[in-house]
Amino acid sequence: MNEKFEPNIVGFLCNWCSYAGADLAGTSRIKYPPNIKVIRVMCSGRVNPLFVVNALQQGADGVLIGSCHPGECHYEQGNYLARRRFAVLKKILEYMGIDPGRVRMTWVSAAEGKKFADVVKKVTEDVREIGPMQHFKRRNKW
Amino acid sequence: MVNEKQLREEVKKIVSRDDVKYVIGYEKGTYGFQVSPSFAFTPEEADKFIFSPLCVNNLAVYLMLEEKPPLHKNEKEDTRKIGLIVKGCDSRAVVQIIQEKGMKREDVILIGVACPGIIDPKKIKARFPPQMKNVDVREEDEKIVLTINGTTHNIPKDEIIFEKCKHCEKPNPVLYDLLIGEEVKGTKKEDYKDIKAFEKKSLKEKWEYWEKQFERCIRCYACRDICPMCYCKNCTADQLSPQWIRRSVNLSENTAWNIMRAYHLAGRCTGCGECERACPMGIPLTKLNKKIEKDVKEMFDYMPGMDAEKKPLLAMFKPEDPEEFIL
DSSP, X not given: OOXXXXXXXXXXXXXXXXXXXXXXXXXXXXXXXXXXEEEEESOGGGXXXXXXXXXXXXXXXXXXXXXXXXXXXXXXXXXXXXHHHXXXXXXXXXXXXXXXXXXXXXXXXXXXXXXXXXXXXXXXXXXXXXXXXXXXXXXXXX | OOOHHHHHHHHHHHHTSTTEEEEEEEEEOSSTTOEEEEEESSGGGGGGOBOOTTOOOOTHHHHHHOOOOOOOTTOOOOXXXXXXXXXXXXXXXXXXXXXXXXXXXXXXXXXXXOOOOOBOHHHHHHHSOOOSSOOEEEEETTEEEEEETTEEEEEEHHHHBOHHHHTOSOOSOSSOSEEXXXXXXXXXOOOOHHHHHHHTSOHHHHHHHHHHHHHHOOOOOHHHHHOTTOOOSSOTTTOOTTOSSOSSOXXXXXXXXXXXXXXXXXXTOOOOOHHHHHOTTOOOHHHHHHHHXXXXXXXXXXXXXXXXXXXXXXXXXXXXXXXXXXX
């Protein structure tokens, strides 16, 4: 294969900060890789680790979870709870032999369009280096 | 060493109380090394109760398995208490359920027994042929004395008890209403030696190991059914809409199931090892659970099932939680 591997990244962005940040990146015309597919959730605390595992199963090579900065969550503590959850999930994935770099979390506020673009660039490059997700991808599609 | 006579006396006293429905304990199984869970509804039934190092079951699971059918008109809910014989790890499971508000403290009567270390059925199977008659088992200092057909076998404890019991930090019940016998002096330390050794392997080696394990999974969900912490009314594995984990048995779904099972027990698993014992395919689930236990201890300084007043791990946070993985 001569073609460069283009990773598939699923982004779970929180409605109040990261999604608005991504929006700002768009309206300010900042370029960032088109590999990220954004799913809007109301809060990063809404992101069940099951979503992440399911995304990896269905062909995502990486997952990015975007939430507000600590203390700025619209629901006061959602991002703190999410931080705990993904700290544990990443450890489990690493222990099972799945590169923890596939699951990333970031704090992006609504005013940080530039930061969002940088994060997506970094995650895309990281995942491209790690390579395609082959561990427990679903084989049969119907 | 637990005095069985005293145990039966206490159980009888508890069963005869008006506000107690039944007491769950152990009785002799049908054959040789078996011990089975037993339910005493009347004082007479308490006569068959025993406690020996063969009592492997975690009885805390029965608290949550009890079916509560819908009530008839004018029928009142049965609010009587349930008695339970608990070892160290069982009591931690009960504490964890109370912590999560799965049940109330006043709904259970806990009869604590200090755990001498439990005999691993797999190890004993490898050592002795199957027996028809019940085997007499006693615990003496650091030895286990088995009397099989009149012959006595003295076996050092470390050779025959569970791996998890070798490093058990809490052999004494954490929470109990009355304690039978004396507390054991717990001097053992959990060092997570195997886990640390496994962590040092490369990602590829780790995945190769787990791939082999998960490929064997037949998804019987025995690990879930026996787990005292798995008491959700609707398990994600059974859910059809949305169906997060498909029912097909293949590597992808098996891995997803095993990740979710392990994850759901993060900060909740008390390390009783029942899942691994129940697994018909011999998947080393304790290896996974212990790893999470270790990480949770390191990252959040939290041990599940220690304090019924505390909030569960994933339902609380501290502003200074580790966040080096965040971009």
